[in-house]
Amino acid sequence: MNRGGLPFLAPMVILSGAGFLVPLMVLGAFSFADPAGGLTLANYRRILADPFALGVLVDTLALGAKVVVLTTLLGLPIAMLFWHAGPRQRSVLVFLTLLPMLTSNVVRTFAWIVILGRQGPVSQALVSLGIFPVPKSLLFNETAVVVVLSQIELPLLVLPVMAVMARADRSLVSAAETLGAGPWRILWTVILPLAAPGILAGWVLVFASATTSYVTQSVIGGARHIYLPQYVYREVGILFQWPSAAAIAFVLLASTGVVMLAVAALSRHPRLASHG
Amino acid sequence: MASRMRFSDLSYRVALYGVGGLAIVFMVAPIFVGLATSFTAGQTLKFPPDGLSLRWYRALLDPVQSAPIHTALWNSVRIAFLAVVGALLLAMPAAYGASRVGPKTAAAVEPLMLAPLVLPTLVYGLAALITFSGIGLRPSFPLVVVGHVVVFGPLMYRACAAIAQRLDPSLVEASTLLGVGPFMTFVRVTLPLMVPGILAGAFLVMMQSLDNVSVTLFLADARTSVLPLRMFQMIEESLDVRVAAISGCLIAIAFAGLFLAQKVLDPRRST
Secondary structure, three states, X not given: OOOOOHHHHHHHHHHHHHXXXXXXXXHHHHHOEOOOOOEOOHHHHHHHHOHHHHHHHHHHHHHHHHHHHHHHHHHHHHHHHHHHOOHHHHHHHHHHHHHHHHOOHHHXXXXXXXXXXXXXXXXXXXXXXXXXXXXXXXXXXXXXXXXXXXXXXHHHHHHHHHHHHHHOOOHHHHHHHHOOOOHHHHHHHHHHHHHHHHHHHHHHHHHHHHHOOHHXXXXXXXXXXXXXXXXXXXXXXXXXXXXXXXXXXXXXXXXXXXXXXXXXXHHOOHHHHOOO | OHHHHHXXXXXXXXXXXXXXHHHHHHHHHHHXXXXXXXXXXXXXXXXXXXXEOOHXXXXXXXXXXXXXXXXXXXXHHHHHHHHHHHHHHHHHHHHHHHHOOOHHHHHHHHHHHHHHHHOOHHHHHHHHHHHHHHOOOOOOHHHHHHHHHHHHHHHHHHHHHHHHOOOOHHHHHHHHHOOOOHHHHHHHHHHHHOHHHHHHHHHHHHHHHHHOOOXXXXXXXXXXXXXXXXXXXXXXXXXXXXXXXXXXXXXXXHHHHHHHHHHHOOHHHHO
16 A cells, blocks of 8 residues: 655665665674685684773673663663653653753763762762762772763663553553552552563663763773773774774674564563563 | 551652652753853862852853864754754655555564664764775765764654654545645645654754764764864863853753753644
8 A cells, every 4th residue: 555655765765775784784794804805703703812802892791781770770760750640740750851861971971070070079978978088089980880871871761661651551550459459569560561662672772872882981981991982993093903893893783683682582572562 | 468558558659759759860960960060160170169150151152262162063063954954855754655655664664764773873883984985985074964864864754753653644635636746745735744743853863963972983084073072072181161061051952952842842732
């Protein structure tokens, strides 16, 4: 039932194919290329043999996983507030979630430099509580990167969950209440399975975004805690090692792909799938 | 039994409002810290700020001292504007087209068009650099624009598709029956109905483009400095308080845009 949509659709499809898919395929091919033009696994072998590169890769994937966990722990309570809120409070919650998301990443990273800096509120509070003898910067370590990225990526988890909740059928909750289930039981057996598609979508977005946020990782992590984006940029911009940069970028792409596949497999789980 | 029920209700409420409230503070407070810092009268970044003044906003306007910032801002604004135009020309018609082809066709091409939203943009930046270099194109201003249209166009697509899918097909059919061609039908009938989606999409594309580092980093030449990269360099070099003033301006834009969006796009009014 084509009703004349194709001519409108075609330019964007061509752009996505030629402008997005083709470069990713070129990147993949490039990562297997040797200087003579043949095929090789040398670029990947070099990453696996280099403890520094391997460490960077592992740290980056671990960073993504930690940020996913922390955003879930903080994001679900926000989503639950949305679930219980009336229409007016709901639009306030959406506003409060969109505001940080639409504020530049660099701006939010910058705000955290002030918050975690030597003269910042956290350092001052710890001094007045007697935990720190003198004001001290809390920046330049992995925990800081995890905390800051969690704040920055939090809306990416909360918004998809809110979108699913706004469309959810509430009769299941009333049924569970009538049957005498307490609020925790309803949360576990009804609301979380209902919200699962949103949570899973959020995980993919948070992981992809946290592992590749060059500015936040560089500024908050400092020069000693390097993650994949800085590594890739160094290989490309300073060392001109394009094939090995391509290989490591492809590994990052593949790991995001693995997360997406795992999430897709989870969403086919019978308990989750039954709710659509 | 009854007391256990009450305990479960109470603990649920404490967890919901306690943890939920703290999480909201955690999510939103940094923005206000950034905003407050920009009004400091002191020389250093400090919260709470040392007195209040507009001195760093004045420093930001200084045409000599802040010339590199102005150049970067001008580049960023031009890139964002062109990215919005590109998204408008490609993604907005595509959203309409997707609602006018069979569901199988739409389901087949949609993942391809939306893929840039979920795949790491940094990987795309490098892939685009390698591909463009392969066909002899050096990093330049036009390449940055192309990259931004590819990566942020899907935001426009998604915003417009949400509306296009809900459009009443009989409106288009009526127009076709009256003998109006598909293009004029699109311009006269569909386009006006899609305005809320276009505005939302344009705002999202603009904000993302203004903020992007990971694509620009690979596709811009040394002369094309952009605002987020300039801010990044200022933070790395000297913790310049003017960054706080730039932040203040960007927060104000996000706030104003969101406020307008809630007024204009209020679902209770548009339906």
